[in-house]
Amino acid sequence: MESSTGAPQSPRMEEELPVVLVHRRPSATFVIPLKARLQAHFRVLDPCDSADDSHTFLARHGRSVRALLCASLAPLPADTLELLPSLELVVISTAGIDHVDLRFCRRRGITVTNASAALAEDAADHAVALLIDVLRRITAADRFVRAGSWPVKGEYPLGSKLRGKRVGIVGLGTIGSGIVKRLAALGCIISYTSRSKKPTVPFAYIGNVVELASNSDALIVCCPLTQGTHHIISEEVMRALGKGGVVVNVGRGALIDEERMVELLVRGELGGAGLDVFENEPDVPKELLELDHVILTPHSAVTTPESFRAVEDLIVDNFIAFFSNKPLLSVVQL
Numbered sequence: 001m002e003s004s005t006g007a008p009q010s011p012r013m014e015e016e017l018p019v020v021l022v023h024r025r026p027s028a029t030f031v032i033p034l035k036a037r038l039q040a041h042f043r044v045l046d047p048c049d050s051a052d053d054s055h056t057f058l059a060r061h062g063r064s065v066r067a068l069l070c071a072s073l074a075p076l077p078a079d080t081l082e083l084l085p086s087l088e089l090v091v092i093s094t095a096g097i098d099h100v101d102l103r104f105c106r107r108r109g110i111t112v113t114n115a116s117a118a119l120a121e122d123a124a125d126h127a128v129a130l131l132i133d134v135l136r137r138i139t140a141a142d143r144f145v146r147a148g149s150w151p152v153k154g155e156y157p158l159g160s161k162l163r164g165k166r167v168g169i170v171g172l173g174t175i176g177s178g179i180v181k182r183l184a185a186l187g188c189i190i191s192y193t194s195r196s197k198k199p200t201v202p203f204a205y206i207g208n209v210v211e212l213a214s215n216s217d218a219l220i221v222c223c224p225l226t227q228g229t230h231h232i233i234s235e236e237v238m239r240a241l242g243k244g245g246v247v248v249n250v251g252r253g254a255l256i257d258e259e260r261m262v263e264l265l266v267r268g269e270l271g272g273a274g275l276d277v278f279e280n281e282p283d284v285p286k287e288l289l290e291l292d293h294v295i296l297t298p299h300s301a302v303t304t305p306e307s308f309r310a311v312e313d314l315i316v317d318n319f320i321a322f323f324s325n326k327p328l329l330s331v332v333q334l
């Protein structure tokens with residue numbers, strides 16, 4: 001098989017093509033162009049195209065499926081995976097993999113790939129944009145101008161300078177590394193916590209998140225959501241960051257104790273927040289909507305056509321590699 005960008009192979013009957021099963025929410029229509037690209041190489045089975053409910057569809061077609069595309073953040077639980085006894089590969093269209101039952105995959109020896117490498121630049125840009133927006137009050141100032149307040153109220157309140165800020169990174173992985181590259185160039189002082197100290201990184205490693213927060217003006221949260229990282233940004237961490245401190249989250253909503261964060265922001269005991277992700281998406285705590293020192297985006301850190309295209313390339317090439325017995329491109333270590 002040729003790669004997704006290589007010359008097309010000679011035409012084959014559809015029944016002869018390897019099967020790829022698509023797992024998605026019916027509303028995930030952005031998958032349609034990807035499906036069209038997959039159909040050039042594979043027979044694509046999508047329960048959303050069938051009149052059967054998903055369980056009946058999988059009970060009927062699932063036994064021989066070796067490879068599955070988990071598109072978007074649709075949960076992939078064990079009871080769905082149980083219907084796929086021949087499954088060897090799950091290709092995930094996102095960087096985050098917390099919506100897939102990884103314990104099941106590990107136990108059954110199923111290989112998992114994700115799309116972290118294709119999404120990291122946009123995610124890093126977005127995190128930096130949120131931090132600058134909170135510090136310099138850009139969105140709030142935009143509202144001020146549009147509301148006609150400038151001629152009436154006069155000068156806008158001062159923002160805060162980015163250069164010289166101490167920024168603590170929670171999770172120095174693919175995205176975290178992109179963030180520190182950008183922030184170091186902008187004159188910030190970086191420290192980080194991660195599962196372990198990175199030997200080749202020139203920034204200070206602080207293993208304890210509370211200690212990291214007490215030594216930072218802003219925390220950027222970009223680690224995976226696991227049992228161990230749920231509410232890693234606890235009330236204690238936010239209090240250590242202090243009332244001038246800013247928290248930015250481009251990871252997952254449940255990395256922060258959202259209820260406590262809202263209380264601290266409302267009481268002015270936390271300086272500000274830039275949030276792309278929330279505990280109960282798409283619901284956002286209504287108190288946050290009133291706060292000028294909070295910037296909210298709808299889990300859109302990586303929603304650019306360029307990143308979507310890069311994710312599609314990665315997905316197609318992973319499936320082609322799998323069915324050609326070649327090394328996969330973005331295997332996750334489970």
Ligand SMILES: NC(=O)C1=CN([C@@H]2O[C@H](COP(=O)(O)OP(=O)(O)OC[C@H]3O[C@@H](n4cnc5c(N)ncnc54)[C@H](O)[C@@H]3O)[C@@H](O)[C@H]2O)C=CC1
Nearest residue numbers: 095096116171172173174175194195222223224250251301
């Ligand atoms: N808002 C959005 O649209 C996006 C969100 N994400 C989220 O960002 C997360 C991170 O993505 P990548 O950087 O690509 O993942 P990655 O796997 O490359 O890096 C994750 C880093 O977190 C660290 N980590 C793990 N456990 C930790 C802990 N207990 N404390 C501190 N650090 C810990 C790891 O050591 C690793 O360095 C994803 O899992 C996903 O949930 C990713 C892309 C877009």
Ligand SMILES: O=CC(=O)O
Nearest residue numbers: 093094095096119
């Ligand atoms: O949230 C998005 C992802 O890629 O993970």
